[in-house]
Amino acid sequence: MSEKEGTGLDRLYATVAARRGGDPEQSYTARLYTKGSAKIAQKVGEEAVELAIAAALEDRDEIISESADLLYHLSVLWANADIDPADIYAKLEAREGQSGLAEKAARNNEGEKNNGV
Numbered sequence: 001m002s003e004k005e006g007t008g009l010d011r012l013y014a015t016v017a018a019r020r021g022g023d024p025e026q027s028y029t030a031r032l033y034t035k036g037s038a039k040i041a042q043k044v045g046e047e048a049v050e051l052a053i054a055a056a057l058e059d060r061d062e063i064i065s066e067s068a069d070l071l072y073h074l075s076v077l078w079a080n081a082d083i084d085p086a087d088i089y090a091k092l093e094a095r096e097g098q099s100g101l102a103e104k105a106a107r108n109n110e111g112e113k114n115n116g117v
């Protein structure tokens with residue numbers, strides 16, 4: 001077991017959040033913040049597509065590597081939007097025990113109601 005505190009994702013988030021306002025010459029993350037939310041969103045999209053391609057090719061090493069890239073850029077996106085991983089964990093926890101199919105059916109029923117069907 002690792003003796004480091006928190007999950008790897010929590011530590012990554014703490015690192016990237018601490019880079020806000022940092023020197024863009026010294027830190028890739030600080031440079032991303034200065035480029036703004038549209039650029040950060042674009043990077044998340046790119047990394048997600050690269051991960052999807054790796055998955056379609058069933059390339060295990062690439063899936064792991066692209067997943068790490070995606071989680072890094074996603075952490076930057078969260079920090080830039082003042083969202084903490086705890087907020088995501090809370091959302092996941094709220095969904096625990098609810099079947100994805102039941103949730104989808106409830107959403108579809110809601111949509112039909114709103115459309116007056």
Ligand SMILES: N=c1c2ncn([C@@H]3O[C@H](COP(=O)(O)OP(=O)(O)OP(=O)(O)O)[C@@H](O)[C@H]3O)c2ncn1[C@@H]1O[C@H](COP(=O)(O)O)[C@@H](O)[C@H]1O
Pocket residue numbers: 012015016019026027028029030068069072
């Ligand atoms: N986990 C990561 C991490 N994963 C990927 N990357 C960087 O993300 C970039 C993604 O690759 P791309 O080819 O898409 O980058 P690019 O060509 O510069 O992209 P564009 O900006 O030009 O679109 C690479 O430069 C990687 O080095 C990361 N950079 C930083 N971290 C973590 O963040 C910490 C802080 O890093 P700095 O902010 O650089 O100090 C590090 O210690 C790491 O823990």
